[in-house]
Amino acid sequence: MERRQLGSYEVIALADTVQSYPATAVYPAAEDALAAYAAYLDATGAVALNFASFLLIGSGLTVLVDTGWGPEFDGQLPAEMKAAGVDPASVDVVTFTHLHGDHTGWNFDRGTGARFFANARYLVPRLDWEHYAAQQPPSGSFERDMRPLEASGRLELIDGGHVLAPGLTAVPTPGHTPGHTSFAIDSGGTRGFVLGDVVLTRIDAERPELDCSFDWDHAIAHATREATIARLAADQSLVGASHLPAPGFGRFRVEAGRSSWQPA
Ligand SMILES: [Zn+2]
Structure with missing residues (x-):
């Protein structure tokens, strides 16, 4: 858990878990290029991915962007929120950069089936909702974490440019998924950006043209990343x-x- 101040917004990074993936699986067409990035890999050639969510507190709202991998992966989001002094019941808005399962995992309590953020509205990028709601066969995490929101009366689909609060705006950043969305903060002369998965590692930060196996559309992902x-x-x-x-x-x-x- 770490905090930063951006104008009138407090931004709190919450770490759910860390997992390592072979770099050759993340960037399958780039085996030669990866030799230059050994410093970013462990001894087995794996790259460690953090799984972060971000709390944005300002304009009278507490907004949570993404809800982590969840309890199946020893997720620490509830403990991280406790360390930050933020009660899940006080979250006004839960929103998502996209609807992969590592970003939706804490939507519902597995034991009771209750919404983990009981009082929140759930703002979901429309193009991702439409894509995953129609997918056959359906994604397990979508059916578990997202589909039940439909009947809750708390689901709102948002488009690019949606203003969540003064100084906090949804920005379309497609490619990783069809409706991938970032969130721009502009407050008190300072700027912030909740990026999502536009850039996954320090490797594609330096080589944005590399194909990443988790991206939905490589050409769109490259253009958005650059x-x-x-x-x-x-x-x-x-x-x-x-x-x-x-x-x-x-x-x-x-x-x-x-x-x-x-x-x-
Ligand atoms: Zn992700």
Whole structure:
């Protein structure tokens, strides 16, 4: 759990868990390129992914972006929220960068079936809802974590440009999934950006043209990754990233045409 202040918003990074994946599985077409990134891998050639959610507290609202992998993966989101002094019942809005299962895991209590964030509205990117609601066969995490929201009366579908609160806006960043959405903060002359999975690791921060096996559409993902890195490097937004090393705060730098992730 780590906090940063961005204008009138407090941004709190919550780490649910960490898992390692062979880099050759994440970037299957890039075996040669990976040799240059040994510093970002462990001795077995695996890259460790953090699984972060971000709390945004400001404008009279407590907003949670993404709800982690959940209890099946020894998720620590409830403990992290407790450490931050934030009661799940006080969360006003739960929203999602996208609907992969590592971002929706704590929506419901597995024991009681109750919504874990009992009083929240759930704002869901429309294009991801439409994609996963129609998928055959259905994704297990969508049926478990998302589908039951339909009957709860708490589900609201949002589009790019949706203003959640003054200074907090949804930005379409498609490619990882059809409706992938980031959240831009603009407050008191400072900028922040909850990135989601536009950039997954320090490797694709430096090589945004690499195909990542978790991306839905490689061409769209490349274009979004390159444009987003350029935008965030230019305005020096403080970025909260889902899977970069904990706590996941950093900035992008572009120097002599080369991009990189700088933890901050
Ligand atoms: Zn993810």
